[in-house]
Amino acid sequence: MKLLIDAGNSRTKWAWCPEQSSQPTALQINTLDNQDWFEGTAQAQALHAAIAKASRIYLSNVAGERWLQALPERDQRLQAIVATSLSLGLQNSYSQPAQLGSDRWCSLLAVWRSEGKSALVVSAGTAMTMDALLVKQEVKQELKQAQAMFAGGSIQPGLRLMWQSLQQGAAQLDYAYPDLDAGTDGFAQNSQHAMWVGCVQALAASVAAQYARLCQQLDHVPLLFMSGGDADLIARYLPHALSAQAIIVDNLVLKGLACLAKCSDE
Ligand SMILES: Nc1ncnc2c1ncn2[C@@H]1O[C@H](COP(=O)(O)OP(=O)(O)O)[C@@H](O)[C@H]1O
Numbered sequence: 001m002k003l004l005i006d007a008g009n010s011r012t013k014w015a016w017c018p019e020q021s022s023q024p025t026a027l028q029i030n031t032l033d034n035q036d037w038f039e040g041t042a043q044a045q046a047l048h049a050a051i052a053k054a055s056r057i058y059l060s061n062v063a064g065e066r067w068l069q070a071l072p073e074r075d076q077r078l079q080a081i082v083a084t085s086l087s088l089g090l091q092n093s094y095s096q097p098a099q100l101g102s103d104r105w106c107s108l109l110a111v112w113r114s115e116g117k118s119a120l121v122v123s124a125g126t127a128m129t130m131d132a133l134l135v136k137q138e139v140k141q142e143l144k145q146a147q148a149m150f151a152g153g154s155i156q157p158g159l160r161l162m163w164q165s166l167q168q169g170a171a172q173l174d175y176a177y178p179d180l181d182a183g184t185d186g187f188a189q190n191s192q193h194a195m196w197v198g199c200v201q202a203l204a205a206s207v208a209a210q211y212a213r214l215c216q217q218l219d220h221v222p223l224l225f226m227s228g229g230d231a232d233l234i235a236r237y238l239p240h241a242l243s244a245q246a247i248i249v250d251n252l253v254l255k256g257l258a259c260l261a262k263c264s265d266e
């Protein structure tokens, strides 16, 4: 069985690749904090056991060399994904294609292969990335040949990083990250709530602005895909019409890895 691993900067997600006949949506996703991986806790042992059993391992790693060092060994079964200038009919417009994070590339591939339509692909994880997928014309599955382009995107701090930058950088803002969604209605009347409103609004407003920018470049309405640990939360604070339109997917990176794994069989 093929194993899919998405090593992000905060958490590692992994799943077995479904057999050819099943749908990619059938992924059973396991999640562990990277700290568990580094410390080799029981949760890490489950992934180690999966690695030992796998026939092939498809890895998107943006967590650096430290994540790789916790692998027992690096053998020929391991395929570490690097973004290229063209894959599965999707062109990469980065001037140095390999500089694009493999997680962003996999997410774009997942949306391109499953939808075949233009989209803004948002990943709300440690960082928040918002990437433009342009599809010149809506194409049928069998016609998918280099008709799509990743036109570029943006990177900004994610929710917890924004919080930490205020908490650590301002002497009077040493407040813990809230346990519950504190809401953004009205005007905040205490510091912790004010920080929350500022951080959540900044992220939601960025998504709305990037989506509007993409709409201006197209003669059709793009999809809005949102993935990552804070996708649900940020989607709730989008303008109403956009929030209703957002398609929240639990792990686009693993779905993109599954596309690459399946394509290697063809
Ligand atoms: N149960 C959770 N554990 C950890 N982070 C969570 C959880 N639920 C939501 N989050 C949020 O998800 C973010 C991590 O999302 P994720 O998509 O896994 O990021 P990455 O791919 O960068 O590791 C965290 O910064 C945090 O704000």
Ligand SMILES: CC(C)(COP(=O)(O)O)[C@@H](O)C(=O)NCCC(=O)O
Binding pocket: 008, 009, 010, 062, 099, 100, 101, 102, 103, 104, 123, 125, 126, 127, 128, 129, 155, 158
């Ligand atoms: C932008 C990222 C830090 C996002 O990482 P994540 O929040 O998913 O852990 C990662 O995709 C990355 O390191 N990218 C390389 C630079 C780039 O994509 O331009």
